[in-house]
Amino acid sequence: MSQTIQAPTPNVNLRSMPGSEAPDVTVLVPALNEEDTIAEVVDRLLALPITKQIIVIDDGSTDKTPQVLEKYKDRILVLTNPRRSGKGAAIVKALPRAEGKVVIIQDADLEYSPEEIPKLVEPIIKGEAAVVYGTRFSEGLPKSMALANKTVNVLLAWTVRLAYFQGITDEATCYKAVRRDLLLQMDLQCKRFEFCPEVTAKAVRLGEKIKEVPIHYEARSKAAGKKIRWTDAPEAFWTLLRYRFWRAPEAAKSKAQPKLNGSQS
Numbered sequence: 001m002s003q004t005i006q007a008p009t010p011n012v013n014l015r016s017m018p019g020s021e022a023p024d025v026t027v028l029v030p031a032l033n034e035e036d037t038i039a040e041v042v043d044r045l046l047a048l049p050i051t052k053q054i055i056v057i058d059d060g061s062t063d064k065t066p067q068v069l070e071k072y073k074d075r076i077l078v079l080t081n082p083r084r085s086g087k088g089a090a091i092v093k094a095l096p097r098a099e100g101k102v103v104i105i106q107d108a109d110l111e112y113s114p115e116e117i118p119k120l121v122e123p124i125i126k127g128e129a130a131v132v133y134g135t136r137f138s139e140g141l142p143k144s145m146a147l148a149n150k151t152v153n154v155l156l157a158w159t160v161r162l163a164y165f166q167g168i169t170d171e172a173t174c175y176k177a178v179r180r181d182l183l184l185q186m187d188l189q190c191k192r193f194e195f196c197p198e199v200t201a202k203a204v205r206l207g208e209k210i211k212e213v214p215i216h217y218e219a220r221s222k223a224a225g226k227k228i229r230w231t232d233a234p235e236a237f238w239t240l241l242r243y244r245f246w247r248a249p250e251a252a253k254s255k256a257q258p259k260l261n262g263s264q265s
């Protein structure tokens with residue numbers, strides 16, 4: 001969290017500018033009461049050396065998050081909900097506005113470092129993968145992560161291995177990069193933190209292999225603003241099992257969409 005912030009560069013490929021081309025990446029930033037970190041998150045995203053569109057979804061924050069976002073409105077898209085609807089619902093709301101070839105989620109709390117985004121989206125832009133997850137567990141369990149979270153994360157990864165035959169190590173990572181057309185094809189129904197297992201389940205059921213890339217992770221505590229609760233864990237397992245053993249209608253569709261380095265724009 002103490003990384004140097006580079007000077008923001010203009011977001012030259014933001015699609016709102018007439019005549020500009022589609023950005024490579026859309027970064028979706030769900031934010032609920034993140035006044036301490038949202039400015040640094042946006043600054044570091046703006047500084048990334050990739051063509052990107054940044055969409056922040058503020059869900060009726062009652063702290064200074066809306067005021068902080070005000071000064072970025074010429075460079076990013078800010079969507080505002082009058083009241084809290086959940087991380088998943090916020091992402092679903094923003095998806096129709098996403099114009100990047102790849103969509104990635106960036107939490108607004110700096111547990112994840114925005115500078116890692118280029119290496120996560122690269123395999124998708126090159127057409128080598130459609131779904132890339134940043135894994136926090138490539139070198140064991142992060143020391144900063146609470147024991148309960150470690151346990152749930154390990155069990156979630158094992159559920160995916162056993163039920164979906166995908167050898168991933170980190171199912172619940174925030175850093176999920178997905179080709180936009182594939183994400184739209186999933187017709188996501190999530191409201192809260194079950195965004196993660198729904199994407200995992202539907203990606204596999206749509207025939208994709210999830211590629212993992214190692215990332216750094218610095219966990220924050222509940223006192224520092226973490227909103228996810230242990231009560232979100234049963235929902236995550238249930239979502240994985242539901243989409244595995246009860247047929248997801250979207251998963252029946254064929255993989256009709258071309259790869260990025262095909263005709264996709």
Ligand SMILES: Nc1nc2c(ncn2[C@@H]2O[C@H](COP(=O)(O)OP(=O)(O)OP(=O)(O)O)[C@@H](O)[C@H]2O)c(=O)[nH]1
Pocket residue numbers: 029030031032033034057058059084085086087090106107108109111172173174193196225226227228
């Ligand atoms: N828009 C919106 N964002 C939310 C909501 N709840 C949480 N968030 C945001 O979602 C991100 C993740 O929330 P955290 O509380 O840090 O939970 P986490 O354990 O990091 O969750 P995951 O990233 O899903 O593993 C943060 O940027 C929050 O501000 C919500 O109801 N609406």
Ligand SMILES: [Mg+2]
Pocket residue numbers: 107109111226
């Ligand atoms: Mg977080």
